[in-house]
Amino acid sequence: MRSTHAWAADGSTATPSTALHRTLVERRDLRADDIAVRVDYCGVCHSDLHALHEHGAGGGDDSEGPLVPGHEFTGVVTEIGPAVRRFRVGDAVAVGNIVDACLACDMCTAGQENFCREFPTLTYGGVDRRDGTPTLGAFAREYVVREDFAHRLPKGLDPAAAAPLLCAGITVWEPLRALAVGPGARVAVVGLGGLGHLAVKLAVALGAETTVISRSADKSEDARRLGAADLLVSGDPQAMASSQGRFDVILDTVAVAHDLAPFLDLLALDGALAQLGYLGPVTIETTDLLIGRKKLTSGGSGGMEQTAQLLEFCAHHDVVADVEVLPSAQVEEALERLARGDVRYRFVLDLSDLDGPG
Numbered sequence: 001m002r003s004t005h006a007w008a009a010d011g012s013t014a015t016p017s018t019a020l021h022r023t024l025v026e027r028r029d030l031r032a033d034d035i036a037v038r039v040d041y042c043g044v045c046h047s048d049l050h051a052l053h054e055h056g057a058g059g060g061d062d063s064e065g066p067l068v069p070g071h072e073f074t075g076v077v078t079e080i081g082p083a084v085r086r087f088r089v090g091d092a093v094a095v096g097n098i099v100d101a102c103l104a105c106d107m108c109t110a111g112q113e114n115f116c117r118e119f120p121t122l123t124y125g126g127v128d129r130r131d132g133t134p135t136l137g138a139f140a141r142e143y144v145v146r147e148d149f150a151h152r153l154p155k156g157l158d159p160a161a162a163a164p165l166l167c168a169g170i171t172v173w174e175p176l177r178a179l180a181v182g183p184g185a186r187v188a189v190v191g192l193g194g195l196g197h198l199a200v201k202l203a204v205a206l207g208a209e210t211t212v213i214s215r216s217a218d219k220s221e222d223a224r225r226l227g228a229a230d231l232l233v234s235g236d237p238q239a240m241a242s243s244q245g246r247f248d249v250i251l252d253t254v255a256v257a258h259d260l261a262p263f264l265d266l267l268a269l270d271g272a273l274a275q276l277g278y279l280g281p282v283t284i285e286t287t288d289l290l291i292g293r294k295k296l297t298s299g300g301s302g303g304m305e306q307t308a309q310l311l312e313f314c315a316h317h318d319v320v321a322d323v324e325v326l327p328s329a330q331v332e333e334a335l336e337r338l339a340r341g342d343v344r345y346r347f348v349l350d351l352s353d354l355d356g357p358g
């Protein structure tokens with residue numbers, strides 16, 4: 001076993017706690033097809049907050065073990081297994097929120113390892129397919145990963161600002177591609193956060209006429225800076241009524257349960273609403289779909305091939321996340337402010353401080 005410094009939440013605390021502390025965690029010795037990655041930057045995602053809350057809610061169940069969050073990271077290859085073909089020591093790489101899958105089922109063979117029938121191995125909070133050990137995430141200085149689940153980070157992409165492409169970015173990229181968004185498409189993005197701001201940048205880069213839908217006009221200036229044509233205020237009934245039938249595709253990135261009817265009303269004939277920010281039950285009136293033959297869809301994360309395409313596209317179109325980079329020792333501050341929505345638009349941790357004394 002090898003070990004690395006990491007930020008972990010303890011599974012053994014007597015009181016529910018989400019507090020992260022610096023500790024040493026184990027990484028497996030390299031298998032033939034593994035690479036070791038020095039983690040330089042890791043984005044802070046809403047699912048990290050969620051996982052920490054769930055973990056803390058366990059309330060002292062020791063069997064759970066530590067939780068190390070972090071599943072959108074970039075870094076450099078430091079060591080390779082003997083069968084590794086695609087990477088060399090020194091290569092810049094990027095890894096997202098899945099690190100293994102069966103590679104044999106219909107989803108995997110269609111290039112959608114994220115939907116693997118055997119469930120993909122998550123970068124943290126998962127179970128390794130080969131040895132059954134729990135996976136620990138990338139709020140750590142090193143990660144060991146099967147080479148098939150690492151991506152080459154294209155030259156020209158800033159490694160800190162590119163890290164969020166690996167979760168937030170791919171989550172909005174796949175539906176944009178699946179819904180054939182291109183020049184002339186009229187796209188709306190609901191919610192301007194980690195997912196939403198990347199959805200706007202990517203839709204604009206794909207040539208779509210892009211609108212932000214937000215509760216207030218506060219983010220109008222940001223919306224335009226990101227490339228959106230305008231901002232529609234969802235709390236303004238008149239503006240919403242006059243936008244009926246205006247969009248071909250709506251990407252809804254709002255992270256809490258909410259009524260979809262007002263957004264379905266904005267879709268044109270055969271339009272589609274992709275619900276991406278919230279997981280859980282929703283209630284819809286089927287006539288809201290019937291009138292205009294509208295579609296409701298979803299998605300999450302992405303397959304390896306599409307992730308590689310996204311990275312190439314971003315390098316070509318100069319798209320990265322708007323990030324606030326913090327030393328990893330400030331991880332608690334990042335999580336707290338993310339919970340309050342106080343970030344434009346993604347925190348990224350710089351893990352190099354884990355080399356120093358803790």
Ligand SMILES: [Zn+2]
Pocket residue numbers: 045046047048071072097167168
């Ligand atoms: Zn994520």
Ligand SMILES: [Zn+2]
Pocket residue numbers: 101102103104105106107108109113115116117118
């Ligand atoms: Zn599979």
